[in-house]
Amino acid sequence: MRLEVDGVSKAFGGTRVLDDVSLVVDDGELAAVLGPSGCGKTTLLRIVAGFESADAGSVAVGGADITSLPPERRRIGIVPQEAALFPHLTVRRNVGFGLPRGAASAERARECLDLVGLSGFGDRMPHELSGGQQQRVALARALAPGPGVVLLDEPFNALDRSLRVSVRDDVRDALKRAGATAVLVTHDQEEAMSMADTVAVMREGRIVQKDEPASVYAAPRDLGVATFVGEAVILPASAAGGVASCVLGALPYAAGGSEGQGRVAVRPEQFVLTVPGGGTVGRVERVEFFGHDAALTVVLDGERDGEGVVIRARTRGDAGHRTGDRVGVEVEGSVLFFVS
Numbered sequence: 001m002r003l004e005v006d007g008v009s010k011a012f013g014g015t016r017v018l019d020d021v022s023l024v025v026d027d028g029e030l031a032a033v034l035g036p037s038g039c040g041k042t043t044l045l046r047i048v049a050g051f052e053s054a055d056a057g058s059v060a061v062g063g064a065d066i067t068s069l070p071p072e073r074r075r076i077g078i079v080p081q082e083a084a085l086f087p088h089l090t091v092r093r094n095v096g097f098g099l100p101r102g103a104a105s106a107e108r109a110r111e112c113l114d115l116v117g118l119s120g121f122g123d124r125m126p127h128e129l130s131g132g133q134q135q136r137v138a139l140a141r142a143l144a145p146g147p148g149v150v151l152l153d154e155p156f157n158a159l160d161r162s163l164r165v166s167v168r169d170d171v172r173d174a175l176k177r178a179g180a181t182a183v184l185v186t187h188d189q190e191e192a193m194s195m196a197d198t199v200a201v202m203r204e205g206r207i208v209q210k211d212e213p214a215s216v217y218a219a220p221r222d223l224g225v226a227t228f229v230g231e232a233v234i235l236p237a238s239a240a241g242g243v244a245s246c247v248l249g250a251l252p253y254a255a256g257g258s259e260g261q262g263r264v265a266v267r268p269e270q271f272v273l274t275v276p277g278g279g280t281v282g283r284v285e286r287v288e289f290f291g292h293d294a295a296l297t298v299v300l301d302g303e304r305d306g307e308g309v310v311i312r313a314r315t316r317g318d319a320g321h322r323t324g325d326r327v328g329v330e331v332e333g334s335v336l337f338f339v340s
């Protein structure tokens with residue numbers, strides 16, 4: 001069902017934590033709310049769930065205003081940070097916990113375990129599952145009563161990095177199979193971008209941009225969003241006629257229409273390292289090898305404000321650069337330009 005949060009504000013003891021937040025998540029959409037710690041993500045989720053009341057604004061699910069309903073009447077499913085399964089109940093009984101007793105409920109619990117790829121695990125106890133499996137049971141439990149909206153509050157925090165990626169995929173697949181409308185709260189940019197249909201970037205109690213992941217990355221609204229959703233090298237620049245001039249030369253910048261003094265943001269994957277020639281030249285200071293690719297720190301020749309300009313470039317893992325190499329630095333594609 002469609003979720004509509006409209007003009008929600010909230011203060012705790014005089015400190016405004018949410019400031020006129022509006023967010024629409026379409027039926028079947030998986031939206032990530034992405035923001036740094038303390039920006040108000042959890043508070044927003046708790047207001048949608050009904051655990052906290054808003055000072056102003058409204059929340060509607062499927063067109064029905066639920067602002068003043070208690071949590072249990074909102075038809076909202078929640079997947080918390082840690083699965084929080086009942087340790088003394090089997091997986092099946094955990095999933096069926098919120099359902100009336102009976103054959104239909106047992107069938108529904110089975111269906112939801114199928115959805116999360118855990119059919120056959122119904123008789124296990126929670127301690128017999130991995131952390132990732134426990135999170136999937138928590139999702140099955142949230143889906144079982146057929147909620148209008150599912151809220152996921154940093155659901156992968158407790159998992160180690162290697163497990164996180166596969167559990168993310170499983171959770172996304174299950175949500176899509178269930179046709180659920182879902183809101184995922186996270187401070188992890190990679191998690192938001194890789195899982196969600198749309199990303200709402202939150203900062204200091206406001207949603208500053210909501211778009212598809214590729215659009216947030218390629219056309220961030222301001223420098224803050226640009227650097228929050230991905231790495232970038234920021235350099236002073238002046239822009240006119242679609243070209244931004246900076247220490248790297250005259251670079252075309254993405255549409256936006258602004259001109260004047262400001263800063264460019266260049267993504268690491270836009271740098272192309274070449275044989276040193278007539279253009280920008282630098283020295284490789286550090287190589288971080290990741291296998292599939294590598295990150296190179298390059299100090300450009302010449303100084304600006306008494307210091308060498310440092311860039312970070314992504315290259316193929318097998319490019320073979322070593323610390324101390326002299327390289328030419330070119331920029332591929334359009335950069336981002338923001339007036340300061």
Ligand SMILES: Nc1ncnc2c1ncn2[C@@H]1O[C@H](COP(=O)(O)OP(=O)(O)OP(=O)(O)O)[C@@H](O)[C@H]1O
Pocket residue numbers: 012013017035036037038039040041042043044187
């Ligand atoms: N019940 C409360 N009473 C007072 N202050 C609160 C309460 N709940 C949250 N806050 C404050 O509101 C701000 C936003 O908190 P919130 O938990 O919503 O942020 P967050 O973005 O979810 O952060 P994190 O990612 O660290 O969980 C914080 O400064 C927090 O200290």
